[in-house]
Amino acid sequence: MLRIFVITFLFSSTFLLTNIANAQTLEKRIDSLINLSQHTVDTDSSSSWADEALAASEAINYTSGIVNSILVKITNLVNEAKCDEALKYIIQNENLIRESKLDDKISFMMVLKSNCYSYLNFFEKSEECLKEGKKFAKKIVDKNIRNYELGRFFRISAAIKQLNPKTSNDLETILDYHQKSAKLFSSVEKDGLLNTGVIISENSIGETFLKMKQEDSAKLHFEKALQHAIKYNTKKFVDQSYAGIANVHYKKDNLDSALFYLESALSIAKKNRNKLHLGEIYRLLSTVHLKKGNRTKSLEYLEKYTKSADNLLTSNKNAVRVSADLLLLENEKKYNFARNQYIIAVAAVVFLLIITLFLITRILRKHKRVVNSNFEQQQELHGRLKKLQVPEQAEKIDDSVLDNLLNLAFSNDPRFLGVFTELQPNFVNKLIEKAPQLTASELTLSAYLRLGLTTKEIARYTKSSVRAVESRKYRLRKKLDIPSFEDINIWMIN
Structure with a gap:
């Protein structure tokens, strides 16, 4: 009997340990897929790996894998300027991400949500998302991850000011936000963390200096962005760096250098499929070729820019319409939730009042019975004492x-x-x-x-x-x- 028990125990333990080992191996594979999807410049490959990681994570109920895969897919949609689709996907998965209790992931989701709203010109809603997300970012225990998330908030705050017509000329404040963002991103020292944030922030500082007509400072920061891209072995957002350097060369009449950097930027932007960046690169190529006297090339790129701008405008109009509907739906949900909370609160108060009245009535009745009983007892003892x-x-x-x-x-x-x-x-x-x-x-x-x-x-x-x-x-x-x-x-x- 003892031998059978020992054999059964050993078999069960081996089976359990094997399952745990398999699950851990699968989790590592999922993490590797997510890491690949974050590093690649090819959006199709990134989304494909994210889909594979999501399916595998759902099969073993791996929460971190599910949340990270969803965030990669949302990030890809934002980078492709498909903010209406990104917003839909965020709203579909928001409860799932919140229920994960992962503060850094919830914080990142709110950054992406804010980014979408600011791109679609819902600036008040964008700032509301930032305010809520910042609370989660401040709760992150790991200093590196906390600084990275807070860096995102400064970057999006700058983006909101840039996109908002009322504040777009406040270049000093925009520059200050971008510099704070870059400082926080640069302070991050963690192996395996793809620090694309510092690349984006350095590019944004460069673009702000260009608007301030400080070309040398702009070039310095675009080059810093490229150095960070080499350090992290990624080509994500490098198209912005090349386009920025090209713009500096154009302003200094170095047209051949400008064309070289623009063609490099165009090659990467096509892989990224960022319509906004592509349009800007087409516009710059048209301008540089016109200045070089090549009208045919200039018209070719101008036509591409116009087509890209028209598509972007149509896409934006549809996106704004869809996003407005989503915003109304979200506000309606909040209103219904608040109304239900109010009804529940009123019902609870009424219930408590009824219970209180019932208890008071019961206590008064009991007190009356005790008083009557005491009086009767006193009368009885009264008579008994007299008899004694x-x-x-x-x-x-x-x-x-x-x-x-x-x-x-x-x-x-x-x-x-x-x-x-x-x-x-x-x-x-x-x-x-x-x-x-x-x-x-x-x-x-x-x-x-x-x-x-x-x-x-x-x-x-x-x-x-x-x-x-x-x-x-x-x-x-x-x-x-x-x-x-x-x-x-x-x-x-x-």
Whole structure:
């Protein structure tokens, strides 16, 4: 029997350990797929790997893998300027990401959501998302990840100001936000973390310096972005760096250098499929070729730019319409949630009021019963006390004296025994004659028993337990030598 148990235990343990090892191996493979999808410049490959990672994560219920895969897919949609689709996908998966309790992932989701709203010109909603997301970013324990997420918030804050017509000329503030963002991204020192944030921020600083007509400073930051791209072995967002450097060369009339960098930027932007970047590169290529005197090439790129701009405009109009519907739907959900919360709160208050009224009514009824019971008991004891007096004395005793005695008994007042002795001197003297060793508390107990109080009543008035009163009665019975078959209450009365 023992041998069978040992074999079964070993088999079960081996099976369990094998499953754990397989799950861990699969999780590592999923993490590798996600890492590949984050590093690649090819959007199709990135989305394909993210889909594969998502399916594998769902099969083994790997929360981190599911959330990361979804965020990669959303990021790809944002990078392709498909903000309406990205927003739809965020809203579909928002509850799932929030339920993961992963602060860095929730924070990143809110950054992407804010980015979409700002791109679609819903600036107030964008800032609202940033404000909420920042709370999650500040809760992140890992300093590197926390700084990375906070860097994103400064970057998106700058983007909101850039896109908003009311604040787009405030270049000093925009530059300050981008510099703070770059500083936070640069402080991150963690192996395996793809720091594309610092590349984007350096590009954004370069673009801001270009608008401020500080070409040398702009070029310095575009080159910094390229250095970071080489460091992290990625070509993501490098098209912006090349386009920025090309713009600097164009402004300095270095047209051949400008064309070289623009063609490099175009090659990468096509792989990234970022319509916004492609349009800007086509526009710059058209401008440079026109300045070089190549009208044919200039018109060719101008036509591509116009087509790209028209497509982008149509896409943006549709995206804004869809996003407005999504925003209305989201606001309606919030309103319904708030209304339901209000109804629940009102119902809870009404329920509590009903319960309170019920309890008060019950307490009042109980109090009334106790008062009536006490009054009846007092009247009964009143009559019993008068019967215990000799006829001549009973006539002389005032009712107020009896009431006072009973009140002293009910409140367990030490003066009770003295007043009782005055009214029943013969009874007390006989007890002392029979058992001189009786204590004051035992004489008080005897007085209670003579009044006909039950064990429970004595326990209530003396704030003792029933068992304690029964023990005291037993000791009193022994001292007074009362037979066990005789009722001690009747003995005291007689």
